[in-house]
Amino acid sequence: MLHRVGAIVLGLCFVALGALVLSDSSLSGDGYEYVLTMHALWQHGSPNITPADVESLRQGAAKVPFYGATLGDLMPIIQEHLRAPHLSPAFAYTIYPGLNGQFYGIHFGLYSLLAVPLYALLPAFPHYALSLLNLACSAAVYFYLRRVLPERPVLPFVLFMVSGTTFYLHWMGPEVLTASCLLVASIALLRGQAGLAILLAGVAASQNPPLVMMMPVALAYRFMLHKYPQLLWPGSTASSSLGSELLLAGLGLLFALAPFAFSQYVFGVPSVIARDFNDAGLISAARLASLFFDLNQGMLIGVPGLLLTLVLGVLLVPAQAKRAWLTVLAVASAALLLMAVPTLSALNWNSGGVVMTRYSYWLGMPLLAASLLAARLSTPRRGTLILLSGVALQALLLVSTGLLGGKTIFIEHSLPARVALTHFPTLYNPEPEIFHARNQRHVTLPLPLEGFSVFAVDGQPRKIMRHGSNQLAPAGLCPAGGRLMGADVRVGSRGWEYLHAPFTCGKAQ
Numbered sequence: 001m002l003h004r005v006g007a008i009v010l011g012l013c014f015v016a017l018g019a020l021v022l023s024d025s026s027l028s029g030d031g032y033e034y035v036l037t038m039h040a041l042w043q044h045g046s047p048n049i050t051p052a053d054v055e056s057l058r059q060g061a062a063k064v065p066f067y068g069a070t071l072g073d074l075m076p077i078i079q080e081h082l083r084a085p086h087l088s089p090a091f092a093y094t095i096y097p098g099l100n101g102q103f104y105g106i107h108f109g110l111y112s113l114l115a116v117p118l119y120a121l122l123p124a125f126p127h128y129a130l131s132l133l134n135l136a137c138s139a140a141v142y143f144y145l146r147r148v149l150p151e152r153p154v155l156p157f158v159l160f161m162v163s164g165t166t167f168y169l170h171w172m173g174p175e176v177l178t179a180s181c182l183l184v185a186s187i188a189l190l191r192g193q194a195g196l197a198i199l200l201a202g203v204a205a206s207q208n209p210p211l212v213m214m215m216p217v218a219l220a221y222r223f224m225l226h227k228y229p230q231l232l233w234p235g236s237t238a239s240s241s242l243g244s245e246l247l248l249a250g251l252g253l254l255f256a257l258a259p260f261a262f263s264q265y266v267f268g269v270p271s272v273i274a275r276d277f278n279d280a281g282l283i284s285a286a287r288l289a290s291l292f293f294d295l296n297q298g299m300l301i302g303v304p305g306l307l308l309t310l311v312l313g314v315l316l317v318p319a320q321a322k323r324a325w326l327t328v329l330a331v332a333s334a335a336l337l338l339m340a341v342p343t344l345s346a347l348n349w350n351s352g353g354v355v356m357t358r359y360s361y362w363l364g365m366p367l368l369a370a371s372l373l374a375a376r377l378s379t380p381r382r383g384t385l386i387l388l389s390g391v392a393l394q395a396l397l398l399v400s401t402g403l404l405g406g407k408t409i410f411i412e413h414s415l416p417a418r419v420a421l422t423h424f425p426t427l428y429n430p431e432p433e434i435f436h437a438r439n440q441r442h443v444t445l446p447l448p449l450e451g452f453s454v455f456a457v458d459g460q461p462r463k464i465m466r467h468g469s470n471q472l473a474p475a476g477l478c479p480a481g482g483r484l485m486g487a488d489v490r491v492g493s494r495g496w497e498y499l500h501a502p503f504t505c506g507k508a509q
Helices: 002-023 031-044 051-060 071-083 110-121 126-148 154-168 175-190 194-205 209-227 242-267 272-277 285-293 304-316 319-343 358-363 365-377 380-401 415-423 432-440
Strands: 095-097 103-105 452-457 460-467 483-491 496-506
Touching: 002 126, 002 154, 031 051, 031 071, 031 103, 031 110, 031 126, 051 071, 071 095, 110 126, 126 154, 126 175, 154 175, 154 304, 154 358, 154 365, 154 380, 175 194, 175 209, 175 319, 175 358, 175 365, 194 209, 194 242, 209 242, 209 319, 285 319, 285 358, 304 319, 304 365, 304 380, 319 358, 319 365, 358 365, 365 380, 415 460, 432 452, 432 460, 460 483
Parallel strands: none
Antiparallel strands: 095 103, 452 460, 460 496, 483 496
């Protein structure tokens, strides 16, 4: 009886959350591309975007909000882009002309395709279709958790929702789809279902390619289970049907490869995104560290409750199960790192995230699976303590940032970052893309080597970022042609450096 009442209460809360998400929904990120692809698929069953698609979308959904304007305001600009794409500034659009002269979104259209049935019900509200798809992915996670944790699925689901999911429910992109697939894949892998894990990793990788790295982890862990059955999720048995496992794994591989095949066929390159929006030279230990610890967008800021559950797991998992659980945690961490490395090549490391970068959000799912396993291995009281502690800490974050992350924006410094920059400026030296975008309040790609980025307190410069090749000063700080010097210089990535007050001026060299 109590279980049924809990499910009803959870359902009502989920409906209320859905209503809040829809009321706050607007086009964000690359949402216009996903909407145009979805509209094209609905109109003529093809992902190619035509001027007629743009016009009909403008007429049917002109009032949809888009970054302070409307979709109707954006559509004429898109029309002009379709007429003369060579005149569009670099990085301005994610809609590219193909080899056949037609236009396509550069992101693979699976996310848009899945939203088409919802769009057919609400054609005047295309952004609702994507938000509803995000909610549907979250609901699918709940039903899976009910299957693997029938005795207490509610608290694990709530932890999933508050560990970044609520921030991205209204985000117009496949982050919730990716996170949902990755969490279920991680749990399925722990249950010995490598085929299902690879299938879901492939679906997620079709939208976020770094998740293809989950596939070798799945194979390796499946072999580990054969030798060390104590690593298996309690109460489950590893799949013994080689044929079905191979079939699911093969489908997963096809999903992962489909975007590259499509892009090669349409654009003549395996990935426009990799060609134009990524640079392997950006991969560095500093970027990897920022993924976890950056005060503006790292996991430490976004999912402290999830990290707390791991600490509690180390302390509370029974001694007889602790070695096995620590092994699982090590595998989950390795999977996270393998998937993280490709994300580090993104030109825009200030990635338009909500509270935390979207990479940090879905990369945390293997750790969440490890947390759920820690609760499963512990006594009911200890397991509840692990999960409830994580939920409580995340709830405090939700209160401080807004349930949907509404008090944060990716072109403003977070509260922890502002405190550090104001009182301990030499201790916080973020990646250049993060500092520049949040100081200038707009994203510039690539960063201009001759530019400056200034953090001021009460109108006085406190911290200045510049490239080491540029020794001049921002206007007003030094005489024309003067050389800027700071009291404390901290070297950042790729030749960028941070200077701290008090500043002095020298003669130009």
